[in-house]
Amino acid sequence: xxxxxxxxxxxxxxxxxxxxxxxxxxxxxxxxxxxxxxxxxxxxxxxxxxxxxxxxxxxxxxxxxxxxxxxxxxxxxxxxxxxxxxxxxxxxxxxxxxxxxxxxxxxxxxxxxxxxxxxxxxxxxxxxxxxxxxxxxxxxxxxxxxxxxxxxxxxxxxxxxxxxxxxxxxxxxxxxxxxxxxxxxxxxxxxxxxxxxxxxxxxxxxxxxxxxxxxxxxxxxxxxxx
Amino acid sequence: xxxxxxxxxxxxxxxxxxxxxxxxxxxxxxxxxxxxxxxxxxxxxxxxxxxxxxxxxxxxxxxxxxxxxxxxxxxxxxxxxxxxxxxxxxxxxxxxxxxxxxxxxxxxxxxxxxxxxxxxxxxxxxxxxxxxxxxxxxxxxxxxxxxxxxxxxxxxxxxxxxxxxxxxxxxxxxxxxxxxxxxxxxxxxxxxxxxxxxxxxxxxxxxxxxxxxxxxxxxxxxxxxx
Numbered sequence: 001x002x003x004x005x006x007x008x009x010x011x012x013x014x015x016x017x018x019x020x021x022x023x024x025x026x027x028x029x030x031x032x033x034x035x036x037x038x039x040x041x042x043x044x045x046x047x048x049x050x051x052x053x054x055x056x057x058x059x060x061x062x063x064x065x066x067x068x069x070x071x072x073x074x075x076x077x078x079x080x081x082x083x084x085x086x087x088x089x090x091x092x093x094x095x096x097x098x099x100x101x102x103x104x105x106x107x108x109x110x111x112x113x114x115x116x117x118x119x120x121x122x123x124x125x126x127x128x129x130x131x132x133x134x135x136x137x138x139x140x141x142x143x144x145x146x147x148x149x150x151x152x153x154x155x156x157x158x159x160x161x162x163x164x165x166x167x168x169x170x171x172x173x174x175x176x177x178x179x180x181x182x183x184x185x186x187x188x189x190x191x192x193x194x195x196x197x198x199x200x201x202x203x204x205x206x207x208x209x210x211x212x213x214x215x216x217x218x219x220x221x222x223x224x225x226x
Numbered sequence: 227x228x229x230x231x232x233x234x235x236x237x238x239x240x241x242x243x244x245x246x247x248x249x250x251x252x253x254x255x256x257x258x259x260x261x262x263x264x265x266x267x268x269x270x271x272x273x274x275x276x277x278x279x280x281x282x283x284x285x286x287x288x289x290x291x292x293x294x295x296x297x298x299x300x301x302x303x304x305x306x307x308x309x310x311x312x313x314x315x316x317x318x319x320x321x322x323x324x325x326x327x328x329x330x331x332x333x334x335x336x337x338x339x340x341x342x343x344x345x346x347x348x349x350x351x352x353x354x355x356x357x358x359x360x361x362x363x364x365x366x367x368x369x370x371x372x373x374x375x376x377x378x379x380x381x382x383x384x385x386x387x388x389x390x391x392x393x394x395x396x397x398x399x400x401x402x403x404x405x406x407x408x409x410x411x412x413x414x415x416x417x418x419x420x421x422x423x424x425x426x427x428x429x430x431x432x433x434x435x436x437x438x439x440x441x442x443x444x445x446x447x448x449x450x451x452x
Contacts, residue, residue: 012367051368075385079369108366112394114383123383125394126370128354128362136354136362140334141238142277143305144352156406157340157349159301168338168351168402175401176394180382 006040007220008058009081010049012108013131014193018217025221027214029193046224050079051108064223072120081105082113082124084219089189090119091222093210102186105216106194108132110173112180127176130194133169152201173198183208191215232266233446234284235307236275238334239357240419244443251447253440255419272450276305277334290449298346307331308339308350310445315415316345317448319436328412331442332420334358336399338406353402356420359395378427399424409434417441 007018007025010032019026019039030037032054042057048064066076069083071090085103093101098117105111106129113124128136134146147162158164173194181188188209190199199211212218233244233251236258245252245265256263258280268283274290292302295309297316311329319327324343331337332355339350354362360372373388384390399420407414414435416425425437438444 077387109363109370110394111390112383121385123381123385124390125382125384125397126363126387126390127394127398128359128366132362132366133354133359135366136358137335137352139365140354140358140361144335155349156351157338158351159347159349161303161352164337164350164352168336168353171351171402171405172353172398173401175403175405176397177401178404179397179401 004041005044005046005224007217007224008040008045008047009084009216009220010047010051010053011081012051015054016217018214018221025217027217046220048080048084048220050081064220069223071115072118074121078113078121079111081107081216082111084223085189085191085216086113086115086119086121086219088212088215088219088222090115092212092215092218093187093189095187100186102181102188103215104177104188104190104192104195106130106173106190106192106198110176110192112176114180114186125176125180127172129192130169130173130198133172134165137165150197152197170198170201174201177202189215230267231270231272231450233443233450234266234271234273235310235442235446236273236277236279237307238277241280242443244440244447251443253443272446274306274310274446276307290446295449297341298344300347304339304347305337307333307442308337310449311415311417311442312339312341312345312347312445314438314441314445314448316341318438318441318444319413319415321413326412328407328414329441330403330414330416330418330421332356332399332416332418332424336402336418338402340406340412351402351406353398355418356395356399356424359398360391363391376423378423396424396427400427403428415441 009016015030046062047058066080066083089101089103101115103113108129110127110129114122137144138146152170153163153167191212195213235242241256272288273284292306292309315327315329327341329339334355336353336355340348363370364372378396379389379393417438421439
């Protein structure tokens with residue numbers, strides 16, 4: 001491991017950083033228009049991108065692209081974040097019964113990617129993520145406003161409009177998982193910015209699932225160090 | 227029934243019309259910036275709205291609002307479309323075992339509204355609808371484009387990006403229903419522009435559900451005639 005190498009994933013909504021603190025990494029997120037964080041040297045910054053590039057002098061030779069990731073049947077058009085998440089899931093998941101892995105990344109979109117225990121990509125699904133769904137209702141309707149607080153109601157049927165939206169959106173994300181995840185055959189790993197919010201709801205209903213918010217950033221480090 | 231009375235619901239994305247053809251109604255939809263359809267006289271047009279009003283001379287005294295609809299525990303802030311759908315569901319559904327009714331309106335949003343057999347509103351959920359979800363992924367990401375064709379893949383896990391989006395979005399909508407609909411206790415009625423697309427998928431998995439695309443417009447006619 002090279003000491004002063006840091007990592008950046010340019011997402012659709014935010015910048016995701018892994019700062020090398022010698023013995024371990026600190027993961028954090030910034031807005032796209034923020035300045036480069038302290039202690040981050042752009043010359044030694046390994047980066048990847050799925051979103052619009054920020055106004056930073058990122059070195060092209062330090063870029064990781066989907067084509068660089070060693071997974072079987074990985075299509076070049078898959079986002080590099082999906083590839084990195086799969087790579088890391090293969091590395092960290094104990095999988096003695098050789099189940100398929102289902103990686104669910106709760107970000108701007110929810111991307112679900114299924115792969116075999118041998119690391120061969122099967123395919124996936126993509127839906128709008130938690131905030132994207134809430135914002136879309138504000139954008140495409142005349143009367144709805146995206147809630148500012150994200151307390152998911154326990155009750156199933158709500159009277160208050162914001163509660164109804166929060167419950168609907170969390171059910172839509174959980175519902176996609178329910179239709180894709182077969183615990184008898186798959187191991188589910190959830191990652192991304194909303195993985196703790198939705199993952200904790202999933203855990204209430206499902207047997208073991210693995211919540212690993214920084215899976216993709218860890219995958220970048222893993223890829224770089226091998 | 228008064229012969230030359232026609233009906234309009236101003237939705238978020240489109241205008242929904244019921245044209246009185248003496249013995250029955252013709253239901254059709256137009257874009258918001260289209261001209262008034264032939265044979266529609268604005269003076270005799272009964273209307274309701276949940277979206278931005280089009281540039282038409284709609285008569286205020288011909289407007290139906292949520293407050294006008296006779297349902298128990300109906301909150302004034304509920305969209306009039308939800309109220310009208312519930313009113314019509316109560317009228318048309320044979321319900322000898324007095325189950326609750328679950329009205330799912332697949333439009334710009336998917337609104338789910340649950341009410342008792344006696345017509346008392348319990349509450350609901352709201353998520354982005356089929357097209358809203360597809361459009362939101364184009365809007366809030368850098369690389370995704372909303373598909374132009376809407377053939378929902380049969381396979382669960384897809385390699386092609388548009389297929390992955392279509393499967394993800396249809397699973398998200400079906401998933402919300404799965405989490406809300408208990409066939410032992412509820413009767414599910416689906417309506418709205420995408421009710422046939424998603425309803426046919428739901429029918430493959432679920433016992434009896436009722437697909438009634440024009441439920442809300444029929445509710446307007448029912449409300450007016452009583």
